[in-house]
Amino acid sequence: MKRVVQGDLQGNVLCGYGRKYAHGLFLFFRIEDRRAFGRWLDAQAGSITTAVPWGKPNPASTLNVALSLEGLEALGLPPRVLDSFPEAFRQGMEKRAPRLGDMGTSEPQHWDERLRGLHGVVTVLALERAVRDARRAELEAEAGDAGLEIPPFAQETDVPADEREPFGFADGISQPAIRDPEAGPWPRAGEVPVAAGEFVLGYEDEGGVVPEPPAGIGFNGSYMVVRKLEQDVEGFWDFLRGEAEGDAASMDWLAAKIVGRWCDGTPLVRSPGGPDGDGAARDALNDFTYGADPEGFRCPIGAHIRRTNPRDSLDYEWRFANRHRIIRRGMPYTPDGDGGKPGLIFVCFQASIERQFEFVQSQWMGDGNAFGLGSDPDFIAGPSAGKMTIQGAPPRFVPMQRFVTTRGGGYFFVPGMSALRHIAELARA
Numbered sequence: 001m002k003r004v005v006q007g008d009l010q011g012n013v014l015c016g017y018g019r020k021y022a023h024g025l026f027l028f029f030r031i032e033d034r035r036a037f038g039r040w041l042d043a044q045a046g047s048i049t050t051a052v053p054w055g056k057p058n059p060a061s062t063l064n065v066a067l068s069l070e071g072l073e074a075l076g077l078p079p080r081v082l083d084s085f086p087e088a089f090r091q092g093m094e095k096r097a098p099r100l101g102d103m104g105t106s107e108p109q110h111w112d113e114r115l116r117g118l119h120g121v122v123t124v125l126a127l128e129r130a131v132r133d134a135r136r137a138e139l140e141a142e143a144g145d146a147g148l149e150i151p152p153f154a155q156e157t158d159v160p161a162d163e164r165e166p167f168g169f170a171d172g173i174s175q176p177a178i179r180d181p182e183a184g185p186w187p188r189a190g191e192v193p194v195a196a197g198e199f200v201l202g203y204e205d206e207g208g209v210v211p212e213p214p215a216g217i218g219f220n221g222s223y224m225v226v227r228k229l230e231q232d233v234e235g236f237w238d239f240l241r242g243e244a245e246g247d248a249a250s251m252d253w254l255a256a257k258i259v260g261r262w263c264d265g266t267p268l269v270r271s272p273g274g275p276d277g278d279g280a281a282r283d284a285l286n287d288f289t290y291g292a293d294p295e296g297f298r299c300p301i302g303a304h305i306r307r308t309n310p311r312d313s314l315d316y317e318w319r320f321a322n323r324h325r326i327i328r329r330g331m332p333y334t335p336d337g338d339g340g341k342p343g344l345i346f347v348c349f350q351a352s353i354e355r356q357f358e359f360v361q362s363q364w365m366g367d368g369n370a371f372g373l374g375s376d377p378d379f380i381a382g383p384s385a386g387k388m389t390i391q392g393a394p395p396r397f398v399p400m401q402r403f404v405t406t407r408g409g410g411y412f413f414v415p416g417m418s419a420l421r422h423i424a425e426l427a428r429a
């Protein structure tokens, strides 16, 4: 097995930095002056955080860069290279909206204009809020000299101390483990590790092949999907309160059935009667399969976590499920304007946007066909209203509404470090 070259891989792709880097900044940008940006990128290259394990003390903040197809084009990459990217990336998130289910208020024409036609994103993650704020000020001050359109759009994100997302569920628990002893995320009890090539270009994937990387700049690259997903928290809980006829315990039960975990993260399949009080033992929270619950009586077959990662539901060795894994690095944001709502900056990394993110979003969340559930979409972030089936005797059908709206985003390429230097050099030429 070829080991991942950690010094050449950006550090946010595989193992990430951990939830203690709780204060994020996503600086979305468009390039106006390619040579100036090339100089800036070259100067930053030494400060970009790689996957090389850290000594002590840990850095106060991290820095990573990703570019969209339009960004690579603006930097002067030749058509031969641009054309070698897969179709999903070349088309970009806006053009792929119909297959992602971005309809109605989620249609690109309603997106935040600042989150359309993006050339790239700089990600900063910091241990302290003040450090993040200082990095933001620095980056914004440099933006003009870095050849970026002013102002770039800065989106701050903060993971609260209880690590819950805006609806109130514990998040950031399940992550694919990597079959490489040096490159995390490392396997925890009950997990079937996945080949590094599912997330990083240039390595063998679960199909036993090394997918063709983009010409000349593919090695150690990855694809990053970023979506700003606004959450109607009040609407979500009002709806559940109505369905539960005001009974708090039934409301929590319904919420757990929708997600597949109780709010504290306890998996339903392990503890269908209520949270098992083991919420603190995060590693144990991911030690489960669906083999003993084929009918979905414990965890509904269409629950959010069961349909986005069916684990052993589709074949006992997870082979099918493991072809559609994503590494999730989403972070919550708080309302950023009058009347604004909170939400999630959803982020995921993969080697194939089409086979991984898009497949999960459109095939597994879009409807229930793959699971014998007909047209049932995912209640949390599926494309449309409809119904959710809670298996039982008798089953319960919950008429559902949409409480998550797409506000913008993009598909980005995360170059390996040598590729990044090469791109900077081309841009300066």
Ligand code: N7H
Residues within 6 Å of the ligand: 165, 167, 169, 170, 171, 172, 173, 174, 175, 229, 230, 231, 259, 261, 304, 305, 306, 308, 309, 326, 328, 344, 346, 357, 360, 361, 380, 381, 404
């Ligand atoms: Fe989901 N939520 O708070 O309800 N998600 N998600 N997600 N999600 C997960 O296991 C949520 C979204 C996945 O391996 C948990 O870490 C919300 C999209 C996958 O068992 C919770 C939004 C996509 C998993 C939520 C949202 C996914 C997962 C449990 C939007 C893919 C891991 C915590 C606002 C296209 C499943 C955990 C596994 C887990 C929520 C979006 C995918 C609580 C609020 C768009 C693969």
